[in-house]
Amino acid sequence: MSWVAPPLALYVHMPWCVKKCPYCDFNSHGLRGEPPYATYVDTLLADLDADRVDFGAALENRPIVSVFFGGGTPSLFAPDLIARFLDGARARLVFADACEVTLETNPGTVEHGRFDGYLAAGVNRISFGIQSFDDAKLKRLGRIHSASEAEAAVKSAQDAGFDNINLDLMYALPEQTLPGALNDVDRAVALRPTHISHYQLTLEPNTVFAAHPPPLPDDDAAWAMQEACEAKLADAGYTQYEISAYAQAGRRCQHNLNYWRFGDYLGIGAGAHGKVTDTARNEVSRRWKTRHPNAYLEAAGGPARIGGHAAVAAGELPFEYMLNALRLIDGVPAEDFSARTGLPQARIAAGLVAGRDKGWLENDPHILRTTPLGQRFLNDVIASFLD
Missing domain, CATH: 1.10.10.10 (Winged helix-like DNA-binding domain superfamily/Winged helix DNA-binding domain)
Structure with a gap:
């Protein structure tokens, strides 16, 4: 089979969150005053403009199949700002007719009534970072929401008209038992989301948990949780299609599928990573943006926004x-x-x-x-x- 350019997606990084969680190694920054949200959206569009120029013909005739707002906590951005970005992106790129547009959200940062605004802005999939329905575990993880707030937020999104919702859950939490892990799955399934991401808590370098490890279940206990939770999810109608992803029929995450199938994606925003195939140059390249939001904003779409760019060697x-x-x-x-x-x-x-x-x-x-x-x-x- 000849080499062809794969599907193209768009990842948009929103770097701020209310508070940095002790297990998180993402490029996220706790709030210190009010971030310049509107200026950041304008900078995202300037970044997109510059990438379009830099990649040139490699992007021609390639519609965007999915958009993913990740973070940080994208739901800190008001719906009108999400709309401003999506409108600007559609003016610059062709969006596929069935383009999946996902917004990550923290149940503790979304005001009731905002979900209809996100839907009107063009978001058609919501991903909730819930992690657990055990209030003690949520506190240990540094989360700012309670289990009841998480349930209320999911129901609010459903009432607003969202019919494609993911819930993030973690297992092998500090001092977690098998019944506790299964209870989290039960509580998640009861909300009837279309997709559940279920992954093991790991200690990542340069995090608070890495420096001060909490007591975690051993490998055997973690494996028992994984197997039991997989079985419970299967019984509830969620098919495992990736190591940590489970979905109802027809509800697999298209954005993540594109990653796993080695598709391309533009990475826009502070610390965002992208991958672009240029078949004319026989090259797959990776580009990442400067990490700190202040430095990214100061670059204002200029060359300094690029933290690095490299062709992937054939041997890699x-x-x-x-x-x-x-x-x-x-x-x-x-x-x-x-x-x-x-x-x-x-x-x-x-x-x-x-x-x-x-x-x-x-x-x-x-x-x-x-x-x-x-x-x-x-x-x-x-x-x-x-x-």
Whole structure:
């Protein structure tokens, strides 16, 4: 199969949050006074303009298939500012007819009545960072909302007309038990979201939890939670389609699917990362923006907004591709490797043989897919494709 440009998405980073959580390693900054929200939106559009010029023909005739407002806490931005950005982006780029537009939100930062404004602005999918329905666990995680506030926020979004809603949940929380993890899933399912992201709490470098580790369940206990919660979600009609993602039929997150299928995305905003394929130059490049909001604002769409830009070396592409594709439970067609990287399948032959010999990969020449055993040892599977 010939090398073709993959689908193109748009990631928009909103860097502020009310308070930095002790487990969070994202580029987020706790509030110190009122951020310049309106100026930031104008700077986002200037950033987008500059990227369009820089990438030039590599973006031509490529509609935006999804938009994702991440953070930080994007719901700190009022609906009229989200509308200003989306209107500006549509004036600069072609949006696909069924473009998925997701806004991440913290249940503690959204005023009741705002959801209809976000819907009118063009947002059609809401993602709630709930993490747990146990008030003691929420306090330990540094969250600013309670379980009842989370439930009220989800219902408010549904009342406003949102019919595509994700809930983020974590398990293996400090001193969490298996019944506690299952109760979180029960409370989430009772709200009838269309999608649930369920992932293990890990201690990331340069976080408060890394410096002062809380007592976490051991590996065996965490695995028991994962298996039991997977079964409960399946019973409730949520199909696992990625290591940490579960969805009702037809409700898989298109933006994240594009990541996992090694699609392209423009990264706009402080610290945002992007990936663009230029088939005319035989190049996959990554670009990231300067991290601190003040420095990003001062750049005002100029060259200083770029924190770095580099072509992905051919020797790194197999690992980068597998790092994403093998997270998908159903895998990807084997021919997609060449279509998305421009490399022959011979570049991954040795890793495939090793993975199949160990029972980590399905022995099917037409599909790249992990076995259930391979899902347990996914990091080892992916490492076999390092250059």
